[in-house]
Amino acid sequence: MDEKNLQMIMGLIMHSGDAKSYAMEAIQAAKTNDFAAAEVSLNEAKESLIKAHQSQTEMLTKEAQGDPIEVTLLTVHSQDHLMTSISFTDLAKEMVDLYKVINGR
Structure with missing residues (x-):
């Protein structure tokens, strides 16, 4: 495999992994009612998926x-990695919304 192909593949793995990590951060922030931080993390996840x-x-x-x-x-x-991160980010969005409903926001 040439260097350019390896860079594309590793970029896909790296950015997908970042998206999943940001999505997890969003869930953790929502659990502590820090919805501003949760939204920032969800936006970071979105950018990583892009x-x-x-x-x-x-x-x-x-x-x-x-x-x-x-x-x-x-x-x-x-x-x-990409497919898992997309699914996980979608789920994180739903969980943040659910925490908002639970906490009357």
């Missing part, structure tokens, strides 16, 4: 142009 999607788009564009990336365990792992 960056992850940009890495994925680079990979897809490269393949569409006839230069596919070799599918390795690392490639599959990067896609798994």
Whole structure:
């Protein structure tokens, strides 16, 4: 695997992992009724997912142009990270909203 492909894959893993971490921070903030911090963390998660999607788009564009990336365990792992982070961030948004309802906000 060449350096450019490895950078795209690692970018996908890194930004997806960041998104999941920010989503967890949002849940933890909501648990302590710090909804301002929860919203900041959710916005950070969203920005990280945008960056992850940009890495994925680079990979897809490269393949569409006839230069596919070799599918390795690392490639599959990067896609798994992205999908997990998207689901986790969506769930975190719902949990923050639920904590708001529970606390009458």
